[in-house]
Amino acid sequence: MSSFIPDTAPFNDEQRAWLNGFFSGLMGLQTTDQSFMAAGEALAQSLTEATADKATADESSDFPWHDAALPIADRMQLAADQPVQRKLMAAMAQLDCGTCGYLCKSYGEAIASGEEPNLTLCSPGGKETKQMIKKIVSESSQSAPAKSNGSTKLTDSSYTRKNPFTAKLLVSRPLNGEGSAKDTRHVVIDLTGSDLKYEVGDALGICPRNCDELASAIIRRLAADSQIKVHTPLGSSKSLADALSEDCCLKDPSDELLELLMGRISSDEHRQKLATMRDGGIAEGFDVLDALDIAVGATITATEFVETLSPLNPRLYSIASSMRHVGDQVHLTVGRVAYESRGRLRKGVASTMLAERIQPNESIRVFVQPNHGGFTVPGDPNTPMIMVGPGTGIAPFIAFLQERDVSASPGENWLFFGEQREDTDFLYQHELLAWRQRGLLTRLDTAFSRDGEKKVYVQDRMREHGSELWRWLNRGSHFYVCGDASRMAADVEKTLLEILSIHGGLRPEYATQYLQRMSKDKRYVRDVY
Secondary structure (H helix, E strand, O other): OOOOOOOOOOOOHHHHHHHHHHHHHHHOOOOOOHHHHHHHHHHHHHHHOOOOOHHHHHHHHOOOOOOOOOOHHHHHHHOOOOOHHHHHHHHOOOOOOOOOOOOHHHHHHHHHHOOOOOOOOOHHHHHHHHHHHHHHHHHOOOOOOOOOOOOOOOOOOOOEOOEOEEEEEEEEEEOOOOOOOOOEEEEEEEOOOOOOOOOOOOEEEEEOOOOHHHHHHHHHHHOOOOOOEEEOOOOOEEEHHHHHHHOEOOOOOOHHHHHHHHOOOOOHHHHHHHHHHHOOOOOOOOOHHHHHHHOOOOOOOHHHHHHOOOEOOOEEEEEOOOHHHHOOEEEEEEEOOEEEEOOEEEEOHHHHHHHHHOOOOOEEEEEEEOOOOOOOOOOOOOOOEEEEOOHHHHHHHHHHHHHHHHOOOOOOEEEEEEEOOHHHHOOOHHHHHHHHHHOOOOEEEEEEOOOOOOOOOHHHHHHHOHHHHHHHHHOOOEEEEEEOHHHHHHHHHHHHHHHHHHOOOOOHHHHHHHHHHHHHOOOEEEEEO
């Protein structure tokens, strides 16, 4: 029997015999189904290159905690004997999403070296990551700072997170129709006069302001003078009103604030509520004002209060435009967040600012956050693209299609888009249908979850067209996903593995290997958060 498996491949005799028989069977099939043949050839090549890829595998094995599916407790156990910068890396969300302005590895290095004093930048990691980072820093505070290894932020512009450009808002246009349950905006910002340049796949950092009503309510609860000077978490001296509006995170009460309040009240019941909040036992959405409301009778000064607050971090939005198409502008797709809870309207700090709290021609501070991990159009303009972007996840793919349009790229383009209702929530419907009619968009498959008796999502459309998806992948298509990491992106990956197994004829373990190969080759790339 011919051997398809190299002698250096890491298999025992039984595994080698089975694999040789599997590939021999594929090569001897009477049918000429090219998809199955290509699957066998791709997998055989993957196995053949196993030894050549050993250095890459070894590099990944250096950081066994770098897996977003692992609970933080497991990640910290894997990094228990590592230096402080690696423990800090393990505490991150492991998405390498760039939200913090770093990758997980370089953010840990920057904190350990003292280059980055802000310990709250990993927003996908949430409270548990922030608490773990603070614990690691506290435990290592007596040690000498670790070297940063030359790690730098993911931007070279003169305007950065710490030095944002003061731009102008031009447009904040509703994308949803009347009667929609959502308020999604197409936002246009003028970059004229800056040296800011961006590529498709990049993100725009927005430096937000808190809602003035929330800041005023907190000042009233403190019974403080709004003009008293305080030292803010971002290192400046401002009036209390300006500090709360511009520099302080009013969303998540810090452990330091909760413990300060616990020490200033006599009610055991209220103290227990604050302790439960500190330990993460209260539903998400409780904010700083909620903590002050629980701490009835607590007396703290404005200075004490501000010293416990976390800094107000920038928000990153996927850019929805190609600079080659729109010039000195940058476009965003922003979903306004606002909801009633516990008798009060809660507002997303940046989304409501862009939707309603600043007007056209008013100023907004911005910076460009370059993309990570190859999330951009393929280098070869002939390469087909498959894009999965429900909701505001469509943003980067509007940019991708603009870029391919202006560059007259001949590669085929397939978009999966999903939302609640076709009549009111078909974002960019005019543009997408026009691109499809012109042939720029080869295929457009939509899933509107609230239009039928049964909810339908983008992964359901993928299953319906699994055979065609496999053919596109076999032709070397790049596969992109943008959106929620914990639900949508996870479901899309699960569905993609199913398609590789069912339509590609790959056993589950080989489907996983095939997808890993795509990821390594930057053919499967995700922008998730």
